Amino acid sequence: xxxxxxxxxxxxxxxxxxxxxxxxxxxxxxxxxxxxxxxxxxxxxxxxxxxxxxxxxxxxxxxxxxxxxxxxxxxxxxxxxxxxxxxxxxxxxxxxxxxxxxxxxxxxxxxxxxxxxxxxxxxxxxxxxxxxxxxxxxxxxxxxxxxxxxxxxxxxxxxxxxxxxxxxxxxxxxxxxxxxxxxxxxxxxxxxxxxxxxxxxxxxxxxxxxxxxxxxxxxxxxxxxxxxxxxxxxxxxxxxxxxxxxxxxxxxxxxxxxxxxxxxx
Amino acid sequence: xxxxxxxxxxxxxxxxxxxxxxxxxxxxxxxxxxxxxxxxxxxxxxxxxxxxxxxxxxxxxxxxxxxxxxxxxxxxxxxxxxxxxxxxxxxxxxxxxxxxxxxxxxxxxxxxxxxxxxxxxxxxxxxxxxxxxxxxxxxxxxxxxxxxxxxxxxxxxxxxxxxxxxxxxxxxxxxxxxxxxxxxxxxxxxxxxxxxxxxxxxxxxxxxxxxxxxxxxxxxxxxxxxxxxxxxxxxxxxxxxxxxxxxxxxxxxxxxxxxxxxxxxxxxxxxxxxxxxxxxxxxxxxxxxxxxxxxxxxxxxxxxxxxxxxxxxxxxxxxxxxxxxxxxxxxxxxxxxxxxxxxxxxxxxxxxxxxxxxxxxxxxxxxxxxxxxxxxxxxxxxxxxxxxxxxxxxxxxxxxxxxxxxxxxxxxxxxxxxxxxxxxxxxxxxxxxxxxxxxxxxxxxxxxxxxxxxxxxxxxxxxxxxxxxxxxxxxxxxxxxxxxxxxxxxxxxxxxxxxxxxxxxxxxxxxxxxxxxxxxxxxxxxxxxxxxxxxxxxxxxxxxxxxxxxxxxxxxxxxxxxxxxxxxxxxxxxxxxxxxxxxxxxxxxxxxxxxxxxxxxxxxxxxxxxxxxxxxxxxxxxxxxxxxxxxxxxxxxxxxxxxxxxxxxxxxxxxxxxxxxxx
Numbered sequence: 001x002x003x004x005x006x007x008x009x010x011x012x013x014x015x016x017x018x019x020x021x022x023x024x025x026x027x028x029x030x031x032x033x034x035x036x037x038x039x040x041x042x043x044x045x046x047x048x049x050x051x052x053x054x055x056x057x058x059x060x061x062x063x064x065x066x067x068x069x070x071x072x073x074x075x076x077x078x079x080x081x082x083x084x085x086x087x088x089x090x091x092x093x094x095x096x097x098x099x100x101x102x103x104x105x106x107x108x109x110x111x112x113x114x115x116x117x118x119x120x121x122x123x124x125x126x127x128x129x130x131x132x133x134x135x136x137x138x139x140x141x142x143x144x145x146x147x148x149x150x151x152x153x154x155x156x157x158x159x160x161x162x163x164x165x166x167x168x169x170x171x172x173x174x175x176x177x178x179x180x181x182x183x184x185x186x187x188x189x190x191x192x193x194x195x196x197x198x199x200x201x202x203x204x205x206x207x208x209x210x211x212x213x214x215x216x217x218x219x220x221x222x223x224x225x226x227x228x229x230x231x232x233x234x235x236x237x238x239x240x241x242x243x244x245x246x247x248x249x250x251x252x253x254x255x256x257x258x259x260x261x262x263x264x265x
Numbered sequence: 266x267x268x269x270x271x272x273x274x275x276x277x278x279x280x281x282x283x284x285x286x287x288x289x290x291x292x293x294x295x296x297x298x299x300x301x302x303x304x305x306x307x308x309x310x311x312x313x314x315x316x317x318x319x320x321x322x323x324x325x326x327x328x329x330x331x332x333x334x335x336x337x338x339x340x341x342x343x344x345x346x347x348x349x350x351x352x353x354x355x356x357x358x359x360x361x362x363x364x365x366x367x368x369x370x371x372x373x374x375x376x377x378x379x380x381x382x383x384x385x386x387x388x389x390x391x392x393x394x395x396x397x398x399x400x401x402x403x404x405x406x407x408x409x410x411x412x413x414x415x416x417x418x419x420x421x422x423x424x425x426x427x428x429x430x431x432x433x434x435x436x437x438x439x440x441x442x443x444x445x446x447x448x449x450x451x452x453x454x455x456x457x458x459x460x461x462x463x464x465x466x467x468x469x470x471x472x473x474x475x476x477x478x479x480x481x482x483x484x485x486x487x488x489x490x491x492x493x494x495x496x497x498x499x500x501x502x503x504x505x506x507x508x509x510x511x512x513x514x515x516x517x518x519x520x521x522x523x524x525x526x527x528x529x530x531x532x533x534x535x536x537x538x539x540x541x542x543x544x545x546x547x548x549x550x551x552x553x554x555x556x557x558x559x560x561x562x563x564x565x566x567x568x569x570x571x572x573x574x575x576x577x578x579x580x581x582x583x584x585x586x587x588x589x590x591x592x593x594x595x596x597x598x599x600x601x602x603x604x605x606x607x608x609x610x611x612x613x614x615x616x617x618x619x620x621x622x623x624x625x626x627x628x629x630x631x632x633x634x635x636x637x638x639x640x641x642x643x644x645x646x647x648x649x650x651x652x653x654x655x656x657x658x659x660x661x662x663x664x665x666x667x668x669x670x671x672x673x674x675x676x677x678x679x680x681x682x683x684x685x686x687x688x689x690x691x692x693x694x695x696x697x698x699x700x701x702x703x704x705x706x707x708x709x710x711x712x713x714x715x716x717x718x719x720x721x722x723x724x725x726x727x728x729x730x731x732x733x734x735x736x737x738x739x740x741x742x743x744x745x746x747x748x749x750x751x752x753x754x755x756x757x758x759x760x761x762x763x764x765x766x767x768x769x770x771x772x773x774x775x776x777x778x779x780x781x782x783x784x785x786x787x788x789x790x791x792x793x794x795x796x797x798x799x800x801x802x803x804x805x806x807x808x809x810x811x812x813x814x815x816x817x818x819x820x821x822x823x824x825x826x827x828x829x830x831x832x833x834x835x836x837x838x839x840x841x842x843x844x845x846x847x848x849x850x851x852x853x854x855x856x857x858x859x860x861x862x863x864x865x866x867x868x869x870x871x872x873x874x875x876x877x878x879x880x881x882x883x884x885x886x887x888x889x890x891x892x893x894x895x896x897x898x899x900x901x902x903x904x905x906x907x908x909x910x911x912x913x914x915x916x917x918x919x920x921x922x923x924x925x926x927x928x
């Protein structure tokens with residue numbers, strides 16, 4: 001059994017428990033052990049856009065460094081945490097000035113310089129487990145279900161740093177959908193923004209954005225939509241005004257692996 | 266004992282304002298071997314040259330140093346002057362005290378000091394100069410044109426017009442290239458086929474022109490005036506000499522579901538096909554990827570219906586070898602693939618098309634017989650959005666950094682033609698800039714805007730969203746009014762960037778010509794030698810050298826032909842004597858020089874040597890072909906044993922210069 005350091009993030013302990021629970025259960029079924037680092041803290045979340053670049057990077061670096069100390073790759077599952085942690089890792093390995101300031105501040109036993117490999121859970125499925133192997137482990141394939149993959153913006157961009165997939169024509173989630181026996185629905189808005197935090201400021205804007213996403217998916221014949229992001233899920237469910245069901249990708253993964261009853265909301 | 270004359274030029278005030286020319290002449294007069302040292306206002310003028318000529322005769326000079334501008338400017342002038350006075354032209358050296366001295370320094374004292382040092386280096390070098398004689402090499406009076414688009418056709422016709430034989434090698438089954446696919450041409454809106462197909466016929470009927478269609482260049486050996494080229498004539502499974510082009514086989518062929526390349530895959534053709542009605546040569550070709558007879562031996566319909574027995578399922582690729590004096594590259598361009606631009610939904614929606622696809626959709630010989638219909642449901646589009654610069658002027662690795670040059674004009678043409686033919690159609694064009702330099706080009710674009718009311722909007726399209734009701738949502742920004750726009754379109758047309766044909770790079774390697782980072786062939790000089798490559802005897806025609814429209818392509822095609830004719834006219838060519846040579850006694854046959862030679866001038870030969878003990882030994886040594894060598898000197902640096910040396914720039918001459926500078 002291969003062991004990885006697993007970073008859940010705050011939201012997965014509160015609002016997005018399903019994303020976390022089924023990620024863990026599925027990993028176990030796939031022969032992957034996920035171990036949380038001790039004393040993990042917020043990824044940096046919404047503060048990454050703040051002016052003081054260094055302070056916003058510190059908590060991400062702490063997480064990255066604890067994986068390094070354990071000598072393992074780091075697995076994330078929340079799109080936003082993944083984006084913050086992977087970007088920070090990318091920056092610190094390239095920007096000497098930033099690396100110096102961060103290390104001066106943190107005073108780690110050994111300076112951190114971007115050594116940890118960061119996988120999103122989807123990348124783990126693709127690159128560690130392999131979609132072919134996943135397909136073999138599926139016990140309850142979602143035959144005939146038309147699923148629209150929703151990437152949002154955080155999972156793919158900036159593409160140089162995230163390096164997960166082609167930002168304009170991604171395939172990782174569609175390949176995942178095929179692996180669990182369902183049919184992917186390609187729709188143009190799959191990599192556009194859901195409205196994000198603007199829901200706090202101007203609900204109508206968030207409604208417009210999430211409505212466009214849901215409308216486009218439904219228009220192309222989707223039965224459901226999956227995401228890896230708690231905020232996207234919130235916007236798509238609460239603000240879009242659409243009745244298309246939205247799930248975390250880990251939920252339908254668990255379902256296909258026989259770890260969860262079918263979804264019926 | 267050497268008798269050297271030094272001549273220092275004022276170049277008006279170009280040199281004299283920053284360099285004390287009299288002091289330079291004075292200082293250099295004390296250099297060893299210098300018998301005369303003087304300055305003059307314009308050395309390159311007739312009286313300046315006479316000064317040199319008279320001095321050569323009067324002082325019996327054995328070497329001349331001119332302290333003046335760059336040798337690129339006037340080295341030839343002074344060499345000719347020396348030759349006319351009876352001195353070997355390669356005994357003249359130039360010290361560049363203008364570009365490399367007076368123009369870049371401000372203080373007279375330092376500039377003068379540097380000019381003296383540069384002059385001293387030239388004097389030191391000229392001491393070691395040896396008289397060089399140019400060799401002659403014969404010229405094969407036949408040209409090869411690679412690529413049979415409008416560039417290649419124009420070049421071939423012009424060369425043939427001058428009375429020389431010329432072969433066209435075209436990889437496709439017909440000549441005509443991209444222009445054959447185009448509907449109308451800007452800025453006159455005349456029909457492309459009407460002006461191209463007569464030229465294609467002319468090429469096929471010209472007694473001096475041989476067309477090798479469905480053929481590719483396999484190997485190029487030799488050098489200017491004497492290239493040996495292997496051409497692969499790909500099996501078309503049809504005997505070209507028998508086929509009459511009647512087209513019966515294409516009608517009867519049961520395999521009719523092959524994407525038609527000529528119509529950009531918008532309709533289908535049969536497995537045995539003639540690309541289009543005016544194809545030259547008009548002979549059928551069997552596509553082995555689809556022909557059932559070739560794939561599993563079952564069918565044979567075409568063979569049965571062919572009344573002249575031209576079908577030959579057993580035909581194989583054939584290699585022919587020809588000799589040429591000149592080669593013209595005319596490999597052209599291709600639009601880029603749009604798989605990295607899925608924000609425009611090209612792979613998701615059949616009604617999002619490229620501009621070249623639109624050409625076919627609007628062409629009378631195209632899939633819809635010239636009626637503009639949406640590929641998805643064959644209905645008339647009422648709102649069409651054009652997106653310019655898709656992949657052009659791109660600052661990331663996805664696209665091309667350059668402007669593709671032709672898109673602004675053909676988009677204006679498309680917009681205008683659609684508004685003319687279907688006035689009920691709204692046409693939007695999104696642009697970064699509209700670039701229309703060219704004769705009657707801006708007038709043409711303004712007609713689209715003012716007369717035809719095409720909506721030109723400065724800004725880029727961000728997202729194209731195909732909808733289930735058949736509409737295409739276009740989200741874009743209008744940068745002038747700072748607005749977000751949402752347009753429900755019926756069709757979206759993408760002006761894809763153009764790039765060199767994929768065959769260009771392997772061809773450049775075969776020809777040892779240079780390419781830029783975008784795989785366009787590099788011309789010998791960006792301004793003054795635009796149709797020659799840096800490799801002697803290789804000329805460039807059309808878009809293989811950079812994006813070009815048809816008038817420019819034809820102009821360059823004719824210019825390349827003129828250059829090729831200039832070469833073919835000669836019975837023999839004078840070679841540059843400043844070429845490398847190998848000291849065979851020092852050469853250890855390591856191949857270092859061969860590897861670095863960008864021109865393929867170095868080969869290895871087995872040679873018999875007499876050893877000190879009177880035995881003979883066979884050794885492998887480098888041999889430079891002086892007709893191919895361009896004198897770049899790369900081999901002399903690479904050679905570990907110091908066997909390679911360059912005439913006119915020998916290692917000892919360069920060391921003498923360095924010593925003189927460091928003295």
